[in-house]
Amino acid sequence: MNIALRPANRRTFAKLALFSALMFGVGYALVPLYSVFCAVTGLNQIGVDRQPVNLQLDTGRVVNIEFDANVHHLPWKFRPVQTHLGVHPGELMQTEFEIINTRNEAVTGQAIPSYSPPEAAQYFKKISCFCFSKQTLAAGQVQRMPLVFVVDPALPKEMGTITLSYTFFEVEGNAVANSGDGAGKS
Amino acid sequence: MNATANGHSDHRPSGWRRWLTTTNHKDIGTLYLWFSFVMFMLGGIMALLIRAELFQPGLQFLEPERFNQIVTLHGLIMVFGAIMPAFVGFANWMIPLQIGASDMAFGRLNNWSFWLLIPASLLLITSLFVPGGAAGVGWTLYPPLSVQMGIGMDLTIFAVHILGISSILGSINIITTVLNLRAPGMTMMKIPMFTWTWLITAFLVIAVMPVFAGAVTMILTDRHFGTSFFSAAGGGDPILYQHVFWFFGHPEVYIVILPGFGIISQVVPAFSRKPLFGYTSMVYATGSIAILGFFVWGHHMFTSGMPVTAQLFYMYATMLIAVPTGVKVFNWIATMWRGQLTFETPMLFALGFIFLFVMGGFSGLVLAMTAVDVQMHSTYYVVAHFHYTMVAGALFSAFAAVYFWLPKWTGHMYDEKLAKLHFWLTMIFFNVTFFVQHFLGLAGMPRRIPDYALQFADFNMISSIGAFGLGLSQLLFLYIVIVCIKGGAPAAAKPWDGAEGLEWEVPSPAPHHTWEVQPVVK
Numbered sequence: 051m052n053i054a055l056r057p058a059n060r061r062t063f064a065k066l067a068l069f070s071a072l073m074f075g076v077g078y079a080l081v082p083l084y085s086v087f088c089a090v091t092g093l094n095q096i097g098v099d100r101q102p103v104n105l106q107l108d109t110g111r112v113v114n115i116e117f118d119a120n121v122h123h124l125p126w127k128f129r130p131v132q133t134h135l136g137v138h139p140g141e142l143m144q145t146e147f148e149i150i151n152t153r154n155e156a157v158t159g160q161a162i163p164s165y166s167p168p169e170a171a172q173y174f175k176k177i178s179c180f181c182f183s184k185q186t187l188a189a190g191q192v193q194r195m196p197l198v199f200v201v202d203p204a205l206p207k208e209m210g211t212i213t214l215s216y217t218f219f220e221v222e223g224n225a226v227a228n229s230g231d232g233a234g235k236s
Numbered sequence: 237m238n239a240t241a242n243g244h245s246d247h248r249p250s251g252w253r254r255w256l257t258t259t260n261h262k263d264i265g266t267l268y269l270w271f272s273f274v275m276f277m278l279g280g281i282m283a284l285l286i287r288a289e290l291f292q293p294g295l296q297f298l299e300p301e302r303f304n305q306i307v308t309l310h311g312l313i314m315v316f317g318a319i320m321p322a323f324v325g326f327a328n329w330m331i332p333l334q335i336g337a338s339d340m341a342f343g344r345l346n347n348w349s350f351w352l353l354i355p356a357s358l359l360l361i362t363s364l365f366v367p368g369g370a371a372g373v374g375w376t377l378y379p380p381l382s383v384q385m386g387i388g389m390d391l392t393i394f395a396v397h398i399l400g401i402s403s404i405l406g407s408i409n410i411i412t413t414v415l416n417l418r419a420p421g422m423t424m425m426k427i428p429m430f431t432w433t434w435l436i437t438a439f440l441v442i443a444v445m446p447v448f449a450g451a452v453t454m455i456l457t458d459r460h461f462g463t464s465f466f467s468a469a470g471g472g473d474p475i476l477y478q479h480v481f482w483f484f485g486h487p488e489v490y491i492v493i494l495p496g497f498g499i500i501s502q503v504v505p506a507f508s509r510k511p512l513f514g515y516t517s518m519v520y521a522t523g524s525i526a527i528l529g530f531f532v533w534g535h536h537m538f539t540s541g542m543p544v545t546a547q548l549f550y551m552y553a554t555m556l557i558a559v560p561t562g563v564k565v566f567n568w569i570a571t572m573w574r575g576q577l578t579f580e581t582p583m584l585f586a587l588g589f590i591f592l593f594v595m596g597g598f599s600g601l602v603l604a605m606t607a608v609d610v611q612m613h614s615t616y617y618v619v620a621h622f623h624y625t626m627v628a629g630a631l632f633s634a635f636a637a638v639y640f641w642l643p644k645w646t647g648h649m650y651d652e653k654l655a656k657l658h659f660w661l662t663m664i665f666f667n668v669t670f671f672v673q674h675f676l677g678l679a680g681m682p683r684r685i686p687d688y689a690l691q692f693a694d695f696n697m698i699s700s701i702g703a704f705g706l707g708l709s710q711l712l713f714l715y716i717v718i719v720c721i722k723g724g725a726p727a728a729a730k731p732w733d734g735a736e737g738l739e740w741e742v743p744s745p746a747p748h749h750t751w752e753v754q755p756v757v758k
């Protein structure tokens with residue numbers, strides 16, 4: 051009894067085989083469907099350059115940041131490139147400071163920040179600062195150094211102005227022995 | 237009819253030609269089952285290599301690349317070489333007997349479906365010995381790695397193609413048999429549960445295996461023919477592969493478990509001496525599990541950066557599957573309620589299945605919660621979870637089926653004492669191996685690594701000891717089966733007094749040709 055020759059079986063076979071072939075096609079159809087789905091919903095857009103959006107930006111107010119630069123017994127000229135900035139809380143900001151070593155020897159120093167009013171310190175978030183590490187300048191070298199910061203949106207309303215003051219101190223032990231000003235021994 | 241039946245036995249070749257050219261559903265079923273057992277041993281040896289390497293921290297036996305290859309092949313061989321062919325073997329043997337058909341609808345095609353498995357498995361095994369080794373990407377074959385690997389990956393892709401064709405042809409055969417060749421009077425709602433679950437499984441196979449074949453074909457053309465489906469350098473998207481793969485992959489886990497549900501739904505009533513509780517709801521539950529299975533694939537991708545809305549959708553859809561699964565467990569327990577229970581080995585494996593599969597189902601619910609999954613993704617908790625469903629689910633139900641139908645196949649009773657020993661050894665060592673892996677996963681041990689931090693050492697040692705016990709226990713199974721084939725107490729046509737169904741109306745051992753004259757079901 052060759053039941054394979056039964057026409058009913060053949061018809062069933064043909065239908066099921068066609069269905070499998072269609073499902074093979076569905077596998078491929080998932081590729082354009084995926085792109086369409088992503089395009090419609092705006093998901094996973096490959097190759098589309100999107101800037102990240104800062105959701106914490108408080109554009110309703112401007113905080114005035116003033117920069118101040120001092121040296122303590124160092125043969126350096128130290129100044130902010132911008133003396134003040136208007137900043138929205140939550141906004142990522144970058145500014146620069148400049149040092150010039152007026153000596154003809156290498157000198158190492160470290161900057162210490164201070165804030166006015168002092169309560170502002172906890173709201174002033176430094177992401178990257180030259181004050182995080184020692185700075186060594188060769189004789190006569192001019193160096194520009196970045197400061198990247200965010201003012202916390204939680205900053206109290208009454209603080210309209212923050213003064214950030216840096217003072218460079220010479221680093222003990224790294225002082226280059228020199229006879230004149232005794233800076234290394236301070 | 238009778239004249240044709242007699243004609244059959246005359247031109248039946250003997251020796252190896254019988255097996256090579258056979259179109260008899262029982263011969264082909266036997267071939268499938270032996271092939272599956274060989275692959276089970278091979279995949280088991282690979283599992284033991286993995287557990288030997290993980291016995292202690294540090295690298296002892298395997299280079300990390302080799303370790304990854306072994307992990308990949310263990311997964312592919314166990315899923316496509318051991319579990320699926322085992323269930324196809326049961327289907328070949330039992331579906332024609334259960335529905336009163338003289339054979340499968342397409343005998344020659346059936347022969348082909350089986351013999352295609354041999355080149356596929358050889359491709360997988362030889363891939364270990366080519367330059368660069370076998371595919372070391374895990375059984376999911378994720379790009380970008382699968383697009384970049386050596387020739388071993390190509391062999392794996394071809395093996396998947398052949399395995400796919402084999403299982404699609406086998407499934408078409410099963411569907412045609414069930415739909416067209418049922419005995420007169422056997423309506424759809426009188427089909428035994430094992431046949432029902434296989435019918436639904438076969439539809440799943442022909443729906444998703446082609447999609448998997450398409451996905452690996454895309455990898456192949458990305459590798460060699462300049463397409464960029466998945467390679468980001470050409471504008472493709474590796475995440476797309478994950479979607480296509482898991483569109484296949486989740487229904488695939490039902491392909492390996494639904495026939496197991498069917499087996500349990502026949503074993504439990506037989507040893508409870510009661511008809512199955514809620515037959516109709518069993519059928520509908522199986523159908524809804526299969527359909528829901530198409531809408532939950534995203535739960536494998538919670539950490540791929542999908543939006544919260546999609547995560548919530550996949551989370552709730554996944555949890556919804558617990559409902560029809562719960563219906564099944566409820567029905568099995570209700571079947572046992574006030575039944576006259578006896579605990580022969582098939583029943584023990586069925587009870588072990590229910591107990592352990594429910595645990596695997598619960599850890600699946602835990603993993604379905606997006607927030608929890610983000611923590612546990614790709615840890616040993618996942619490994620523990622799917623071994624509770626695949627080993628304690630698929631393998632335990634396969635053992636239950638073998639012990640249940642072995643008297644029908646061989647005409648002998650197996651050694652009940654040894655078989656019970658086999659059950660207890662398997663039950664205990666399985667839990668020793670995999671239960672501790674939950675703790676490893678919760679503690680953060682990642683899967684697919686050959687070496688690990690010191691704090692994981694104790695649990696890994698316990699797990700490895702369990703694995704060797706579990707592996708060695710299976711040699712006892714082989715011994716029991718061989719002894720049963722060679723001899724033993726003769727089995728009656730219906731060796732289990734509570735069993736129901738047409739398969740118990742043919743003599744034991746089942747003659748080469750059965751139901752040449754179809755029975756009439758009332």
Ligand SMILES: [Cu+2]
Pocket residue numbers: 485486489532533535536
């Ligand atoms: Cu899944």
